[in-house]
Each structure stands twice: as C-alpha cells, then as structure tokens.
Amino acid sequence: MPCEEFGDVVSFDTTYLTNKYDMPFAPFVGVNHHGQSILLGCGLLSSEDTLSFVWLFKCWLRCMGNKAPSSIVTDQCKAMANAIQDVFPKTKHRWCLWHIMKKVPEKFQGYNNYVGIKCDIKSLVYDSGNATDFENGWNRLLITHTLQNNEWLCNLYEERQKWVPCYLKNHFWAGMSTTQRSEGMNAFFDGFINSSTTLQQFVVQYDNALKFKAQKEIEADFSSLNTNIACGSQSPIERQFQVQYTHAKFEEVQMEFRSRMNCFIKNTVKDCIFNKYTIKGLPGTTPNYHIPI
Template sequence: MKKLPEKLLGYTKYKEIKHGVKQLVYESSNAEDFENRWAKFIEKYDLELNEWLYTLYEERRRWVPCYLKCHFWAGMSTTQRSEGMNAFFDGFMNSTTTLQQFVAQYDNALRSKAEKECEADFASTNTTLPSGSQSFIERQFQDEYTHAKFGEVQNELRCKMNCNIKSVEVHGCKAKYIVKEALIWKDQSADKFNEVIFDLMTKDIECTCRLFEFRGVLCRHNLIVLA
C-alpha cells in the first residue's frame, strides 16, 4: 500500500486515517466493496477536496489488491517483490560493496539461486510430502505440485475446517454457494462470506477471494464445495 503523506493530512488525523485506509484496502473483497468503503471513508473524514487522495483513488486499479486478484502474481505484492530482492542479494553484498564487486557478486548470487532451485526441483521429483488426510484432491496436488506449493494447498485444506456452506442456489448449469468462514480479528470472532460459482457441466469453479487466480492454489472455499 502506498504511504500516506502525514504533512498533507495533518498530524491529528494521520494515524486514524492511515488505519482506515489500510483497513478498506486490505479487507475489501471486490471492486464494488472497495468503491462503497472508499466513498464512506472520504465522507466520514471530509476528504473530498484532498488532491493527494483523489490521485491515489484514480490509480486504484494499479495497487488495490481486489483489482489485481484476477491476475496471476504468484501471490507477490509490491513490498514482497522488494523484500524478495533484498533476500536475493543477502550474504553477497552490502552498503560497502563497490561496483566492481557488485558485478562479480551478482553472478555468484544468480548461481546460488539456480543451484537452490535445482535442489528444490530434485527434492520435489524424488521425494513425497506426506498427505494430511484421505482426500483424493490432496493426493492429486501431492503428485503435481512442488513441495512449497503443495504446502500452501495443505494449509488451505486445514483451514477448510473453519468454513461451512450457508446456502446453495442453482440456476441452469451453475450453482452458487455462499461459504461462511469463521475468523478471529483482534481477539474477537469475525465471520467472512465468500461466493463460489460451480459449473455443473464443465466442472469449472471460481471464488470471489480469487486465491487461485492470484497464487495458483485452490482456496479453502472452493475445496469445501468440491469435498
């Protein structure tokens, strides 16, 4: 999320507004939800004439997660890409590294990265992570995914226990499921609802959380429908 300019917003409102922006950005499930939350937020703090926030809103499709979840980003946000780059060079260079040293160490970093990837591929090909259940779905992912990605699938399978189907509507060849997920937010229970669409003919499935589109992993909401 882009950093809020404290000087433009004023010190007294800065902390509260920053928390409000963070909440509506990361908790909005879709574009319509974000639009409604943003309108209420702007009205609440009387920020209609704030030029910086207006510019931020105009660029919302470039940085707000709910607009990006339909595209595959391997689950990486802007900050994660930056952190990933720092980790990539960690141990090979620092603030005192000269330009000549940088060129040599860059090659060393690339070589080390390639070796680790080869080792991970070898481990995924020649070893098998144990299944945590008797699910045929889990076994399919166990055969097809790398260890790291299979670990993400297993996490979704574990979290499936916090979900239950609240309602089902069938229209033609498509079924719409409303899935309730029990969460804990600030030490209090908080329920979240997601909509899952399942095509009875093609067997295609999609969820409003867009985890599969964003990370390449079936979400807990899809899994409970498929179970």
Template sequence: MKDLNSDFFYDIALDEDNKICSVFWADARTRAAYEEFDDVVSFDTTYLRNKYDIPFAPFVGVNHHGNSILLGYGLMSSKDTASFVWLFQCWLRCMRNKPPIGIITDQCRAMANAIQEVFPNTRHRWCLWHIMKKLPEKFQGMSTTQRSEGMNAFFDGFINYSTTLQQFVVQYDNAPRVKAQKEIQVDFSSLNMKVTCGSQSPIERQFQLEYTHARFEEVQTEFRSRMNCFIKETVKDDFFNTYTMKEERMWEGKCADKFFKVQLDPETKHCTCSCLLFEFRGIIYRHCLLVFGQEDAYSVP
C-alpha cells in the same frame, strides 16, 4: 547490443562524451528461467546504491517453489524515463520480445511512463511493501510488521555500498550461483521425497503429485481451513455453477463471518472466487477447494 552464443546477453549505453552510463546483462540461467516463469516480474532500484551513486536494478520473478529468482540485471546512472525505456527495451530483447503478464514496481513516475511505452499490454501494479511502508507517515500511530523480501536476500554478504564496480563484476555472479545450488537441492527433495497427505481426498493427492513441497504445504493449510467454510446456496445455469460461501471467522474474540461468491465453469473446470486470493497469492484457495470437493466429478485444473 551484443548477444554472445545466444546465451549471455549484454548491452551498454553511452553518454554524449562516450562514457558508460547504463549497463544491462543476463546470463543463460536467467534467460532459461524466464521461459518458465514469465507471469509476474518485480523491478526495483531502491535496494543498493554504490559510492558512484549508480543504483543496481535487478529484474525478479517467482519460481515453482514460491521463491524469488533473478531474471536480469542493470546498473543505471540516471532514473529518468529515457533511462528506464532503454533498460526495459534491452530486457525485452533479451527475453526474445516476450513481455511479462504483470510487473510490480515502486511508485516511480518515470518508471511508470517507461512501462507504458515498452510494455503497453503488461499489467502494472505498485509494490505492496512500498505502500505499507508509507502508512505510518499517512496514518498517525499506524504501523506494520510486514517484511519485504528485498534484494538483500540475494546479495547480503556479497556486495554492499562500498563495493567498487570492479569488485561488483567479480562478485555479482556468486550470489545467484549460491541461490541456484540451493534451488537444485530443493528440486531434488521435491522429486525424491513426498509430504504426507493429511486426508483421503483425491484432490489433495493430485496436488501432492504435481506441486513442489513449499507450494503443497501452502495448499494443505487451505485444506485444513475448509472446515470453517460452508456452502449456503447453489445456483446453476447454462454457463456457471455459482456458490454462495460462508466462512466463519473470529476477530477480537467476536464472530466476524464473511460471505463469498464462487463460480465454477462445468465445461472448463475453471473456478474463481470473489476473494481474489488465488490471483493475489497464486495458490488455490479454501473456497474453491470446498467447491471441488462438492463437485467430485471434477479435477483441479
């Protein structure tokens, strides 16, 4: 294991013949990014296999713009449990022994075994895209238009199946560098220009000040959707305020209303909803926004 100047990190695994079988590396930019965005990591080895049959295995996170970011890279000659354990241990050391809160992978048993061993307290979930991809095989005639934002979003135009290892070493850094430049431009735009609020709500104003453009525009969609939501019942006890929420919806030309339970802790201002869409999408949802609007003494946590 090598740790150069505490910034660039790499490790190499050798086989019984002293030949390289796996490599891991991460630069200073990816290590710094993980300090800020360590909540969920996606790991996938299905994107690219070169002519040496060595799959490229990037670690991917999500930044404050809702965009994917690279958090480490691996090349593996085998996809057994021992190889994944080695790679995950390298990544964990690289990230100063700070495991992610959650990790998303495909349905690889060897990978799942390695996650259980190296990240025992990390929540492991299967990738929705891989699940949806299999639906046509499992259900006759069913299809999906969901598109995976795969690793091609990073590396198309830089590397491909025919790329040699020597070319890969030269080219791999170009894609993250271009992506980092674009993120700097988006950061500059978010800091120096504001998306106009669509209401006089002080809560929306708070999001405008704190969120990046992309995230704030998502929240604005939820603000507009509040008009379809109504509080039907409120129950207050010593611990929580519980709201029964009705959301009016249309499905195939017919009313398809749904009901949800929203809980607000008056002391901590923590709000949760039975729809679980905050946990799934990572932004505050319309049901909680309506509750915060009713509880105007509270600010968004």
C-alpha cells in the same frame, strides 16, 4: 546481466544500495516453481529518469528473447511507469501496496480523527470484495472524515486500478502485491556485495550469487522429485496436488485443506443476487463467502 530463467510476473525496484560510483542497483526479480525468488537480470543506473529506465528495460527485453512479462510490480515512480508503458505496453502494471499503506501515518497523523481514518482506509482497501464496494466505501470515507479535498487521496483514487486488491484479483500475480521479493533479493545480495564493491568485483560477485541461487533451486528440485510429503486427508484432489506440485507449493495447498476441513457453515442468508454464507472455523479462516445464485 540476464538470468536464463524467466517468469511472467516481475518485481522491479531501485531502492537497494548505491555504490561508490553513485549507481543504484536495479534487479528484476521473479518467482520459480518452489516459490523461491529468482534473479532475472539487473542493471546499474547512473540516473533514474524515464530515458534510463527505457534503455534498461529494452536491453533486458532483448536478453529475454523479446518476451515481455505479463505483470510487473513497482513503486509509484513516475519515470518507471512511463518506461513500462513505452517498452511493455501490454504488461499489467501494479504499484507496491505496502509502500502506499505505510504512507498513511505520514499523511494523516496530524488529523484529530487519525485512528478512525487509518482504520477505515485499511478496511476499505483490504476488505472490499469488488469495485462497486470500494468506490461506494471510498465516497463514504471522504464524507465521513471530510477528506474530499485531500490531494494525496484524490491522486490515489484516480490510479486505483494499479494498487487496490479488488481491481487486481482477476490477474495472475504469483502471490505478489508488493516489491517484497525485490527487497528480499536485496537482503540476499548483502552477503555478496556492498556499497564499496568495485564494478569489477561486482561482476564476479554477481556471478557467485547466481550460482548460489541456482544451487538452492537444484536442491529443491531434487527433494521434490525424490521424496514425498504425506497427505493429510483421503481426498483424491489432495493426492493429485501431492503428485504434481513441488513440496513448497504442495504445503501451501495443504494449509488450505486444513483450513477448509476445520470450517463449517454457521448461517446462510439468501437474496435475489447472492447466497451469503457465514463460515465458522479456526483463526485465520475467511469468515464470509459470497456465491452468486
């Protein structure tokens, strides 16, 4: 069941309810110009194997005018990955970072140095500025905690370009690093369907859900076109964003402006490759920027 709108970045997830026919609900979720989650289609699957996903992806692709997404976010399901490679060979595929990081306690809680392992993994994943930093830090992690033979970590490292932020930051993800959009859409559908919903009822309720989502987008469009959010500075750049962006996106820009206005350069260290600026400001601002000379 397609939706008329389409986005370059798609979140796909099958963890939502399984109905009384034992068919998991699999929505394709994107983001519109207001930052709202939008439903781009869905399927009810009798099996979650590669052939089933290939069939679903091909059907959905036809509904989308054979325009594949530029990016897709899923969990680590191997069957999904195989189907994506088959049907969307040029689509950038990333794994849900949240699903990976939430497994850290399960994998390492029995270690004596669990707290240190958890902190080091978190710091390495979120704070590495580039691939070299990550790879060097990964080697230190394994040596420090004697994890060279940990199969889970070894497998993750082999697929690091699918989940580590520093490998993915130069690609457009519409703010997605997890399947949170899919899970949010699941919560939305809780008001329309449940595990006891019949297939006939599902079709009707699905249509009602789409109408409800469309109405919310129309209301946001009207608000953005007919009202203004005041600028917080005299900057002509901020004014340009105010004119061109929807309210939701402009508010995000304003947060960046406010953070920048409350920051100042505390220290500068120069070497032959980088200028390292230490930025001091309000909580939540980024402390260090590295700018090549």
